[in-house]
Amino acid sequence: MVAAPAVSLEKPLILGIETSCDDTACAVLDGAGRVLASVVSSQVEPHRPFGGVVPEIASREHLRNWPAVSAETLTAAGIELGEVDAVAATRGPGLVGSLLVGLSLGKAIAYALEVPFHAIHHMEAHLFSPFLRGQGLVADPVAEDFVGLVVSGGHSLLLRVEGGGDRIDTLAQTRDDAMGEVFDKIGKRIGLAFPGGARVDELAELGEAKAHPMPIAKCGDSLDFSFSGLKSRALRDLDRLQEEGVRARLQEPSEPPSGPLADLLAGFRAAAVDQLLDRVARLHKASPFAVLAVSGGAAANRLLRRSLESWAAEEAVELRLVDMQFCGDNAAMIAHTALLRQRRGLSDDPRSAEAAGRLPI
Ligand code: KG4
């Protein structure tokens, strides 16, 4: 949770709501883009026995969590609900039942308070999140033109943004699995609870990628991503390790991995990260860009962050890596995107905004 800073706040105060998947999140931002409070209640526990997110459980948990999450957010921001000047909620993409909970709450609050409402695209919010700064600091202005790399549990996207968001073009997306999804599948196979992506990254730190190299997926001349071949390769190699009598499954998450398992995970991670770097580098070569903004849950990946930092330094590209606290799903990014829209004079009708499970950016 981020607590309110002792500074004079700017109008409008924006309440953000995010319930697109399994996190119930609420945040308050001021008109300068300061995050006054950001609370994320994770639903990991109720889904754990099922090894993935169960949509019906997720919607029910959002309803159950909302009163405490919103109360905690307003208290941390030091404001009453009646002081809110605008409301924003995620409209998609995501699980429709989950989206409906947050969107309906947002619409009702905006309608009751008679303040502007914003129905926000989840991926657009990730895309702009690298311009948010933590701990009550004023957000940086969004770069006029930049390339966005958004890597999460459901998406892997390369986007070109012009005019500070006037125009957003999708340059590449995954042809099969998303980056985070593949990390989670490998995590599940080695005995980690869902979502195991972050722990797989941690375990990979202990291995040597060169000792277990895996190929980088190519998609011809296209900049598209593909992670399912790498996933199959890693799963096959894990089976082989086990056949050779090497422990390829952890009894508990904190158990140290065997050397060959750590090497395999390091090789897997390096091939996933190198694929992202390959696309970014090829795009830059074909059509140079000055700013790269990287976001989404998988943007927490340690190797990805290090590799991009060295690549950007070499190419003199300004790198904006999303702050670690805003990598995963959160409502600060939803309120932030609403602020950007409101500054452009945009808003939505709270009586007609609809949730959409699939929604092109
Ligand atoms: O953005 P996010 O919170 O939710 C979606 O919109 O999907 O992303 C969550 C995803 C999960 O798949 C999680 O395992 C992955 O991000 N993730 C990571 C790391 N930390 C979280 N993947 C790779 N390396 C990490 N360090």
Ligand code: ZN
């Ligand atoms: Zn997300």
